[in-house]
Amino acid sequence: MKAVTWQGKRDVRVEEVPDPSVETPTDVIVRVTSTGICGSDLHLYEVLGPFLDAGDVLGHEAMGIVEVVGPEVTEVKTGDRVVVPFNISCGTCFMCNQGLQSQCETTQVHEHDTGAALFGYTKLYGQVPGGQAELLRVPFGNTMPIKVPEGPPDDRFVFLSDVMPTAWQGVEYAGVPDGGTVVVLGLGPIGDMACRVASHRGYRVIGVDLVPARLDRVRARGIEVIDLREHEDDLGDTIREMTGGRGPDSVVDAVGMEAHGAPAGKLAQSFASFLPDALQAKLMERAGVDRLGALYSAIDIVRRGGTISLSGVYGGMADPRPMLQLFDKQVQLRMGQANVWRWIPELLPLVSDGDPLGAEGFASHHLPLSSAADAYERFQKKDDGFVKVLLQP
Numbered sequence: 001m002k003a004v005t006w007q008g009k010r011d012v013r014v015e016e017v018p019d020p021s022v023e024t025p026t027d028v029i030v031r032v033t034s035t036g037i038c039g040s041d042l043h044l045y046e047v048l049g050p051f052l053d054a055g056d057v058l059g060h061e062a063m064g065i066v067e068v069v070g071p072e073v074t075e076v077k078t079g080d081r082v083v084v085p086f087n088i089s090c091g092t093c094f095m096c097n098q099g100l101q102s103q104c105e106t107t108q109v110h111e112h113d114t115g116a117a118l119f120g121y122t123k124l125y126g127q128v129p130g131g132q133a134e135l136l137r138v139p140f141g142n143t144m145p146i147k148v149p150e151g152p153p154d155d156r157f158v159f160l161s162d163v164m165p166t167a168w169q170g171v172e173y174a175g176v177p178d179g180g181t182v183v184v185l186g187l188g189p190i191g192d193m194a195c196r197v198a199s200h201r202g203y204r205v206i207g208v209d210l211v212p213a214r215l216d217r218v219r220a221r222g223i224e225v226i227d228l229r230e231h232e233d234d235l236g237d238t239i240r241e242m243t244g245g246r247g248p249d250s251v252v253d254a255v256g257m258e259a260h261g262a263p264a265g266k267l268a269q270s271f272a273s274f275l276p277d278a279l280q281a282k283l284m285e286r287a288g289v290d291r292l293g294a295l296y297s298a299i300d301i302v303r304r305g306g307t308i309s310l311s312g313v314y315g316g317m318a319d320p321r322p323m324l325q326l327f328d329k330q331v332q333l334r335m336g337q338a339n340v341w342r343w344i345p346e347l348l349p350l351v352s353d354g355d356p357l358g359a360e361g362f363a364s365h366h367l368p369l370s371s372a373a374d375a376y377e378r379f380q381k382k383d384d385g386f387v388k389v390l391l392q393p
């Protein structure tokens, strides 16, 4: 089959790889019809190289049609239309039973002391072949696939694999009080969807980014936005002025470690990329070469006693400096990979009866799988309104 493979820093290629097959009796093989490129894939493209091998199949946002089922699969059958969550979770362990699928005890990667395995996501998360491919092997066929109805286009459902549950969890973890205000930093796919979710739930929402097309998309939905380019030095003050001098109740950081700014982090990161892989991996893990620009902004912006919810992914050790400010402001912090299945019961009605979050029309680009190399590059550069790309194998 054809699949998007990682080959090196900023180098992905569509190659011919062996078809997946049923390996355990509950496996399902899905013929992928739509598969997203995510901000999380940009970390693999840019900084997480030391944790990948050339040829690894990327992608964790897939949906399609069940093609083959293992002998013990009873809950889906050939021909069913399914969305595949990005966390690989058994659905039956202690963690899964509490809705903490990103911590699934059956798939935790003990070798690296990390949580649940993820599709297409480095050795730290199990090095499982991903969904930017014609076919995807899905384990736990009785509990993992999300069955969706025939009828509406893929775009209506595909964001259940990651974007919608991540945005939903981001807003939920932000603990916004009734009638409260939430600032969303970053208006990529995750931040854009978080704004939609928060506004759907009745909160006042202020979105921040520096890419005009992304600001426009969110503004077009009637949401207040701030262009970071005009407020590099006074973002916190500007937002405090807009929120009675106190700051918002909550901040969702939907940026993560690709943050614009934070030159010191950038320098360490480029330095790391000159070291041999093994050393680089250690440096990334231990020394902390994060770019913490957005996190620092969040800490500054949030009101005293408020909550920061991190959807953006951070790796390595955080600089301890903000501890003083976090403690002094009595800030609550929640974070983590989205527990996809945890939010599906709340989200399914929102993609079934009408489309209040605007899933259809959310993708800015639909491209064939064969255009993946170009799509990654343009998504990273935020070219030409490249906000959310769906690849079609």
Ligand SMILES: NC(=O)c1ccc[n+]([C@@H]2O[C@H](COP(=O)([O-])OP(=O)(O)OC[C@H]3O[C@@H](n4cnc5c(N)ncnc54)[C@H](O)[C@@H]3O)[C@@H](O)[C@H]2O)c1
Binding pocket: 038, 039, 040, 041, 042, 043, 162, 166, 185, 186, 187, 188, 189, 190, 191, 208, 209, 210, 211, 214, 228, 254, 255, 256, 257, 258, 259, 260, 261, 293, 294, 297, 310, 311, 312, 313, 314, 336, 337, 338
């Ligand atoms: N927690 C999860 O389960 C989960 C799931 C999916 C994605 N993510 C993470 O969420 C983050 C966003 O993903 P995405 O797909 O929207 O990616 P993205 O890279 O397209 O979006 C990030 C946005 O942040 C903006 N930005 C950069 N620096 C900023 C700053 N200092 N202040 C405000 N905005 C800034 C960028 O212009 C960009 O629009 C990534 O870190 C990704 O890894 C987490």
Ligand SMILES: [Zn+2]
Binding pocket: 037, 038, 039, 040, 041, 060, 061, 086, 162, 163
């Ligand atoms: Zn994703």
Ligand SMILES: [Zn+2]
Binding pocket: 089, 090, 091, 092, 093, 094, 095, 096, 103, 104, 105, 106, 107
């Ligand atoms: Zn589990």
